[in-house]
Amino acid sequence: MNDDGPVTTRTMELITAAALMVIGATVMWDSARIGAGWDSNGPRSGYFPFYIGLLILISSGGTFAGAIFSKSGKIFVAHTALRSVLQVLVPTIVFGALIAFLGIYAASAVFIAYFMIRMGDFPWPTIGGVSLGVPIALFMLFEVWFLVPLPKGPIEALLGY
Numbered sequence: 001m002n003d004d005g006p007v008t009t010r011t012m013e014l015i016t017a018a019a020l021m022v023i024g025a026t027v028m029w030d031s032a033r034i035g036a037g038w039d040s041n042g043p044r045s046g047y048f049p050f051y052i053g054l055l056i057l058i059s060s061g062g063t064f065a066g067a068i069f070s071k072s073g074k075i076f077v078a079h080t081a082l083r084s085v086l087q088v089l090v091p092t093i094v095f096g097a098l099i100a101f102l103g104i105y106a107a108s109a110v111f112i113a114y115f116m117i118r119m120g121d122f123p124w125p126t127i128g129g130v131s132l133g134v135p136i137a138l139f140m141l142f143e144v145w146f147l148v149p150l151p152k153g154p155i156e157a158l159l160g161y
Contacts, residue, residue, distance in 0.1 A: 007082065009074040010067050017064035020056055091115070103153025105135040115141030 028036075031046030033055060038044065072101065075104055077085070091114055098107035113131035116122045124128075142148045 007076045008072070009076045010070050010072050012076045013063060013067035013070070015092070017060045017067060020060035021064065024053045024056030024060060024095050026057075028057065087118075091118075099151050101153060103156055104150045105139050106155050108135045 028050055031050035035044035036046040036050035038047065075149040091111065095107055095111040098110060101107075102110070109131045113127055113132055116127045116130060144148055
């Protein structure tokens with residue numbers, strides 16, 4: 001593996017096709033579980049999702065087979081570009097996970113502060129103001145004015161929301 005291209009297009013096609021095959025098989029399995037056939041009133045609730053899952057499985061299987069026999073060595077992404085993508089992807093995944101524990105507003109404050117510290121050269125007062133101000137403004141917008149409840153965490157519980 002050289003510095004110019006750690007990941008080939010063929011590798012990414014195999015990974016993506018395999019992931020989609022798993023998704024298609026999962027859809028088929030769950031659709032069969034809830035009923036994928038017909039009854040006296042017509043198709044059961046899993047009928048159409050079952051066949052969509054089957055189409056996903058078949059088309060992804062074709063892509064997977066094509067990639068296995070492919071001799072393409074084209075570079076999908078270079079190390080430097082992959083590093084840039086991961087610098088955004090990994091914190092975004094962590095942000096998504098934190099929502100379950102902290103709620104969307106506190107997780108957003110952490111997420112915004114992290115990026116302002118990591119990617120920018122902002123002074124601490126600006127980081128504090130923006131990373132707290134944006135979630136507070138969103139809280140007011142969604143929870144107070146539009147009455148749209150979003151996932152809350154322990155801080156909102158302490159405040160009585």
